[in-house]
């Protein structure tokens with residue numbers, strides 16, 4: 003079969019009257035879409051991934067990229083995507099990889115949940131004039147507080163408090179490892195979370211020495227490959243996260259190909275240069291909640307019980323029962339990653355077909371933990387394709403304590419969601435280790451964009467809370483009465499525990 007028989011996805015055009023032959027498009031496209039030929043720029047549209055780097059760099063706005071209309075014979079069952087996946091596998095015999103989040107055309111539950119606002123009978127609150135409390139503590143909370151009166155009359159707290167992370171906003175940045183993304187991308191995000199009083203994850207790739215100045219705002223990850231994990235790494239993190247699963251590819255491990263393991267990444271991950279970094283699907287020492295408990299205890303013991311330990315799982319069918327087990331494992335937070343979670347590379351069949359939406363998972367976990375009287379044992383951190391402040395607010399109203407963003411932070415740094423991270427040639431210097439590309443991302447500039455995004459969303463959350471007459475994030479958490487379902491079926495509303503609009 004001739005691969006050329008698959009139609010190009012995009013049509014790239016250059017307006018020859020505008021073009022000044024500066025060749026910036028040629029220099030900026032790592033996929034080789036453009037070539038200078040005499041007195042014009044020739045275009046190979048088939049190579050284009052619509053990353054828009056050329057569009058952003060063209061000084062004359064001469065470039066147009068259009069999604070090509072599907073020129074297959076239309077068929078409701080045999081879509082372009084299904085046919086192209088088959089052509090691809092017929093040619094290669096391999097698993098089809100895809101980047102970014104779930105791309106199937108399923109309804110997004112957040113879009114069908116509407117927030118409440120005060121009118122007449124209950125006053126709204128103006129966040130510009132009145133204090134709004136968005137500070138969030140992640141970790142175990144005591145069931146009750148024991149106080150003791152001292153001889154001099156002062157009141158003293160007797161209850162031993164567990165270590166908690168203190169966040170100025172319920173927005174954190176999830177785990178994207180050095181290796182999957184560039185050091186410049188990690189540095190930008192680290193500086194942003196430090197400036198906004200929140201946290202980000204290291205991913206499972208270890209902590210690069212350049213990030214140590216931000217270590218008080220970093221959550222170090224322990225995944226099944228144990229890359230980069232030693233006592234120094236654990237002690238540097240503000241919290242430790244055990245990664246069991248990932249929303250974009252539940253049930254399988256990860257693979258960073260050897261060609262990406264340069265000397266710097268090899269040192270940070272503590273593995274030989276150019277060797278494949280393979281994270282097994284399971285942790286080979288965890289086959290039960292008791293095993294998990296042992297690892298949680300070992301990590302706490304190693305860090306003198308000073309750091310909260312999180313456990314991250316993918317949102318799967320039995321997520322509430324699994325989270326209940328995690329809460330009993332003495333972990334301090336459960337991180338649930340929904341099926342829209344982003345990724346650099348996942349098998350397409352997993353990305354689009356395995357797991358459940360984060361909205362249903364948050365509600366199910368929150369209800370289960372409350373019904374078992376153990377909600378105080380763990381915080382709930384939700385992630386998986388969260389796109390704006392309204393979705394953060396809805397996630398908290400469904401029961402989350404805080405959320406992780408991932409793709410949104412990358413978009414703030416220039417990512418155009420072209421979905422080709424797995425090729426290692428990210429034109430924006432994010433998902434690449436190629437030095438000619440990573441230098442395109444300037445951490446001194448991009449940290450501010452990420453910080454602005456977190457700050458802007460935080461302001462919007464305050465406004466949404468104020469409109470609902472709520473001045474503390476504590477009062478929003480799990481407050482499903484402030485949500486209504488629109489065009490959701492009854493079964494889903496029961497899972498979410500929300501009323502329909504009009505009720």
Ligand code: SF4
Pocket residue numbers: 016020021022023024025026027028043059060061062063064065
């Ligand atoms: S970047 Fe724009 S102006 Fe420069 S060569 Fe390419 S199309 Fe022409």
Ligand code: SF4
Pocket residue numbers: 053101102412416417418419420421422423424427428429430431432433
């Ligand atoms: S990180 Fe880069 S390669 Fe990945 S989707 Fe964004 S722009 Fe494309």
